[in-house]
Amino acid sequence: xxELINKANIITEALPYINxxxxxxxxxxxxxxxxxxxxxxxTIMQDVAVLRMVGVCPIVVHGGGPEINSMxxxxxxxxxxKNGLRVTDSAAMEVVQMALCGKLNxxxxxxxxxxxxxxxxxxxxDANLIEAVKYTEDGDLGYVGKxxxxxxxxxxxxxxxxxxxxxxxxxxxxxxxxxxxxxxxxAGEIAAAIKAExxxxxxxxxxxxxxxxxxxxxITEITVAEIKKLIKDDIIKGGMIPKAEGCxxxxxxxxxxxxxxxxxxxxxxxxxxxxxxxxxTVVKK
Numbered sequence: 001x002x003e004l005i006n007k008a009n010i011i012t013e014a015l016p017y018i019n020x021x022x023x024x025x026x027x028x029x030x031x032x033x034x035x036x037x038x039x040x041x042x043t044i045m046q047d048v049a050v051l052r053m054v055g056v057c058p059i060v061v062h063g064g065g066p067e068i069n070s071m072x073x074x075x076x077x078x079x080x081x082k083n084g085l086r087v088t089d090s091a092a093m094e095v096v097q098m099a100l101c102g103k104l105n106x107x108x109x110x111x112x113x114x115x116x117x118x119x120x121x122x123x124x125x126d127a128n129l130i131e132a133v134k135y136t137e138d139g140d141l142g143y144v145g146k147x148x149x150x151x152x153x154x155x156x157x158x159x160x161x162x163x164x165x166x167x168x169x170x171x172x173x174x175x176x177x178x179x180x181x182x183x184x185x186x187a188g189e190i191a192a193a194i195k196a197e198x199x200x201x202x203x204x205x206x207x208x209x210x211x212x213x214x215x216x217x218x219i220t221e222i223t224v225a226e227i228k229k230l231i232k233d234d235i236i237k238g239g240m241i242p243k244a245e246g247c248x249x250x251x252x253x254x255x256x257x258x259x260x261x262x263x264x265x266x267x268x269x270x271x272x273x274x275x276x277x278x279x280x281t282v283v284k285k
Contacts, residue, residue, distance in 0.1 A: 024056060029201045072092060129154055145180060208230070
């Protein structure tokens with residue numbers, strides 16, 4: 001009986017949050033090690049499906065670093081990164097597109113559909129969803145793109161129709177040339193453009209840490225100004241920089257809350273947004 005009462009209390013605790021988010025857009029960046037463990041993948045898909053079923057409009061933006069690295073290794077192509085961005089020559093770009101737009105994108109959509117919701121897999125090339133130009137701010141990184149526009153009309157139509165858009169981080173310029181877009185950056189830009197209520201980054205750490213070597217140094221709430229200082233002080237670095245910049249961009253463009261949470265924890269999305277305490281870092285203006 002106690003177990004049943006606890007379950008009822010959990011549902012009751014979630015109700016105000018469900019009511020507040022009903023009809024709102026929540027953008028979820030999914031990737032990295034959160035994609036590796038089948039049992040965790042299952043709970044993430046369940047969380048996204050639950051959001052749709054209770055009236056929230058989730059949009060999933062996914063990466064696929066481990067899958068891309070594996071394919072590149074098999075082809076003897078060395079992976080290179082600069083400030084958290086993958087250096088992408090023409091050979092690597094072909095692999096990135098195959099990994100993201102093919103296997104990963106369609107598998108995620110299929111898993112969600114199997115849970116009883118309607119999901120549709122897209123890349124940024126579809127219907128000019130993600131327009132981009134060559135990224136040059138860190139030198140020549142090859143076919144790495146900088147987002148210039150998001151087709152929010154398409155996303156709004158899909159959400160109104162009850163679909164969950166599942167988006168691979170590939171963009172295209174006006175000539176149709178493809179560019180690799182960092183998924184963290186893409187999620188931030190999409191959330192900002194569609195004026196999402198929340199933006200959630202799933203990572204393999206508990207959130208933003210004051211000391212990368214100390215899991216207990218988790219920062220539960222942080223402002224944009226404080227994030228900028230942590231980047232300047234080289235506390236936030238490497239692959240966390242695009243996530244942090246995505247948080248900054250999202251909050252500055254009007255997103256109420258941006259969350260960085262550990263996606264390897266089962267049901268991390270529901271624990272973060274439908275409970276009083278949450279489990280990760282919340283970024284606010």
